[in-house]
Amino acid sequence: MNPTLSLFIWETRRLLRTPAAWIALGSLLIAGLFALGSGAAKISRQEKEIGQLAAQHAAGLQRLAGHFHDGTHAGEIAYYTFFPSHQPLTDLARFSIGLRDVAPSAVWVRLLGIEAQLYEAGIGNPTLQALGHFDLAFLVCALAPLVLLMLAHDLLTREQQQGILTLVSAQARWPHRLFLVRLLVRALAVGAVCTALFAVGCATLRVSLDPAAWGWLADLWLYLAWWTAAAGLIAVACRSVSASLTAAATTWIATVVLLPAIFNLAVVAAYPVSEGLELTVRQRQEVHAGWDKPKEQTFARFFPGRPEWKDTAPVTTRFAYKWYYAMHEVGDLSVAREATAYRERLLARQAAIERLAWLAPPAFGQILFSRRAQTDLDAHLDHLAHVRAFHERLKGFFYPLVFAEQNLKPADFSRLPSFVPAVREAHSSTGGRLPLFAGIVVLAAFTRRKLHARFGAARA
């Protein structure tokens, strides 16, 4: 048999004979099952909400139909009809909840100014949100490295402590290879548990094995590869069990807990987002100012964007729906700059977070996983853009009726537009994973150098 292979089998057997390994891997597995359950529970509630939207919308229309048997002005129907829109859930959202616990799943909009409706908060318990969620991505990012470090930090130091390292390395023909096989066995054991959890999740939670799912799994292994390299370096660089244990604990605490907490504060302090407040206050002021201004002023700001209605008859009555909706559109127009600024501010913040995350792989992993699952900020902002587009479609439907002063009858309700979520591809480029690749190469190079320093150049 190939000596490396037999060494591999021998080391695997040896690992599986240690109770500590069983305890660590078993805890990881149990925590993982809990994570799968928690992710599934959270996402299935959101799925249920999305599933109920159509029925709730239909009930609203029915109530309206009861109220206006013979139909009424299209503008009045538009005033009372809220249309549901939702951010679709990917299967992978069960593995990586991302922002989905703070961003609302559904936004209800009507023909009034969109800017006052778009940012409506969902329902959530801030205490639980602040504690964070326990999904598979968290398990992989935070707990899997912990187990790996526990199993691998003392690969050399333990035997050195026991005084048998020289003996072992003298007997092995390739002490380097012995070390690498040991490291690999441990990494594969942790990776196997994570993959098993992924498989269990796919099987029981109806996650389809599409390219996105395979990509998620690939990211998982890439991420673990980084930690394997880090664990390898700790194991060769330290000369005693307590030193390697201290180094392992320090690395884990710094990257999983401390750095993300510092970065979080830094980003919030450096990128304050006040545009949302500005937008809200201003939009309300602009819309309501319309009531006190001559109607021509409102239309003068409305027509440039909607030249198709500029020949509409002037409004001479106190109230007209076309003027009312023009007023709302002008309100939206007047905060267009703030709305763009808000979006850009969030993207700038996100970019800063991604740059900082280079220094904290667990945060970087969270970004990768939530991007694959489309539960990240990008996906949410894209969703808001789709809601905006849907609002335009509502205008496309209602404006011709409103400007022609037409009525809508309950029989016409079936023609009302409904929201169709856009199919969205997750942005994922191999280049985005560069920091992990680079980290692996650098760590591996250091490990190699230390390894050579310890055992001399390869004999053989």
Place this chain on the structure above:
Amino acid sequence: MSPMRPFLPIARAEWRLLVRRRGYATLLVAFTVLLGIGLGLGALRQGRERAQQASYQKLVRDQWDHQPDRHPHRVAHYGTFAFKAPGALAAFDPGVDSYAGRVLFLEAHRQNSANFAEAGALSSAFRLGELSPAFVLQTLLPLVVIILGYRCMARETESGRLRLLLGQGVSMRVLALGKTAGLGLGLVPFLAVAGAALIAGVFLSASGEASALFSRIAVIGAALLLYAIGWLALTLWISARSNAGATALAILAAVWAATCVVLPRGAAAWADARHPLPTKSEFTARLQDEVHRLGDSHNPDDSTFTALRRETLARHGVTKIEDLPVNYSAVVMQRSEELSSGLFARHYDELTAAMERQNTLVRRAAFVAPILGFSALSAAASGTDLRSVAAFQREAESFRYAFVQRLNDLHRDEIRQQDDKLQRLGAGTWREFPDFHPSALSLKSALAGSAGSWFALALWVLIPGVALVRTRFRRA
């Protein structure tokens, strides 16, 4: 010889050893720097937030005062805003502030949600917590205790000095107490820095009366002390039970990761699955359903309001609405606001109660993860917990109700029924309206029901403490 005699020398020796260690000063400096950064940036952010909130409140007031002549119901739809200021001690413990909406639109007929929470604008990448003084004390202080103390007892076993000491007639209890005292003394500078950060946090946040602030400091300080002593006792106990320092460190690090990182999230997930909240759409649909059953207040002929019409006509001794000395549509709207506001209060109270149920479960998890006990007390005393967020929402709602009803009063008494919508009230009318001044939740109501957290922290001290005093060292 009194059995307690070697206590002082043991404590002194342990303390000397500790403070002369190479890493001690570094650790103290790192701890201080982290606390300082958390406090500094936190205070900067809280201050900015407070200033921003005040300037928007002023802007909105300005806009309010400069309204032209308007119909009161128009003004009721124009509405106003309530801005959520950071909690009393937010610079020390931001608690759930980042997850609470910051701006709430107050208008006639509906209760809105507070929007633009900081967290909605943040990637989930850093959701493992935000560096704040409270975070440093809750999450990192235990690590300091572990690092300083894990070898404390194991060292004696490892080196074989233990047998020597026992042979000299030192009792195990005296040895444990001496070591505890020594390590405790070594921790004093850390706790002093923590206390300074707490006090500085209070003065940097500075809102509320001084006496209340002192009780807040006292509450957090007491919880911190229990929490730290518990970790101290646990560290020494594990150290005593381990035959090598590395083993003690491995066990303590695992306990720390489990109780400070894993279990809190697990508890949150558990509470969320156990007592699920209604979804926003469900909640709104149910609420709207009941509101619709109240009738349409913009339509004075709505059948729901016939009783009101009879009653109003009778009160004024007339038979026709046109003969009423008051504006009947305002009377209808007033009744409708009264009814719907009651509905809002009930539904939102139920929602808050559901969240409280979840929080109770999380607080109960403090018995396995004491950090949850400490953080619950700290956020409550800092005015940054769920309860203060809910209190803000409630106060804003009662302000909204009073404000809309006052406009309805004006509508009823000052606007004639004929050509109702064509009439206006003078611009000066609006200036007499009060501002929204939310009052901070009192410490007493913030801490109501927190006995469980105190009990959990007390057990956290007691169990490892008793175990330590009764411990037998592992013989090497």
